[in-house]
Amino acid sequence: MPKLSADLPLIHDNCILHDATFGRYVEIGQGSRIISAHFDDYSYCDRMAEVANAKIGKFSNIAAFSRIGATDHPMENASLHHFLYRSDDYFEDVEPDAEFFAHRQSRVATIGHDTWIGHSAMVKPEVTLGHGSVVASGAVVTKDVPPYMVVAGVPATPLRRRFSEGVADRLMDLAWWDWDHARLRGALTDFRALKAEAFLEKYEA
Numbered sequence: 001m002p003k004l005s006a007d008l009p010l011i012h013d014n015c016i017l018h019d020a021t022f023g024r025y026v027e028i029g030q031g032s033r034i035i036s037a038h039f040d041d042y043s044y045c046d047r048m049a050e051v052a053n054a055k056i057g058k059f060s061n062i063a064a065f066s067r068i069g070a071t072d073h074p075m076e077n078a079s080l081h082h083f084l085y086r087s088d089d090y091f092e093d094v095e096p097d098a099e100f101f102a103h104r105q106s107r108v109a110t111i112g113h114d115t116w117i118g119h120s121a122m123v124k125p126e127v128t129l130g131h132g133s134v135v136a137s138g139a140v141v142t143k144d145v146p147p148y149m150v151v152a153g154v155p156a157t158p159l160r161r162r163f164s165e166g167v168a169d170r171l172m173d174l175a176w177w178d179w180d181h182a183r184l185r186g187a188l189t190d191f192r193a194l195k196a197e198a199f200l201e202k203y204e205a
Helices: 098-106 165-174 181-186 188-193 196-203
Strands: 016-022 033-039 050-056 109-111 149-152 157-161
Touching: 050 098, 165 196, 181 188, 188 196
Parallel strands: 016 033, 033 050, 050 109
Antiparallel strands: 149 157
16 A cells, blocks of 8 residues: 655546645545645545545545535526537537636635545535534535534534634644644644643643
């Protein structure tokens, strides 16, 4: 099994990558499709994920068959079909609709640090997931999610906070996701053993 690397992302078989950039220790699962997206340090997606027009924060956990930045069709036009914008696939004398694609690419989904997107969940364009938030399996997220909130359902609605607002604020102030690799390694035993409040008490300046 290949190991993760600070230098190059670990890209498994049969992935489709276009205009995709990656930070350190990133893994892209088998058969995933990543288009116009950036994965920051330590983030990964499992197999068959689709990520388009998105900014993925650090330490994001994206489960198999998830979809982020799911693209929309032109509902205001006479037809929904992509012959309107992928026109060169159908007609030899016409170009694709560059304006439509530029608009689609501008509708960026933003995924915060240390987030978890469950199996087969969907995050729509222009939605922001706050740091530490969790999206339940099968959920469809159509609105912004506050930091450290757990959401579920279609459309996704809040279930509960992972931590009190005070603890969530302290975690965001600590911003452990910005620690360097050596400091993360040094704190690994405490990451494993301590609950959030105890961890904060030990590592807050």
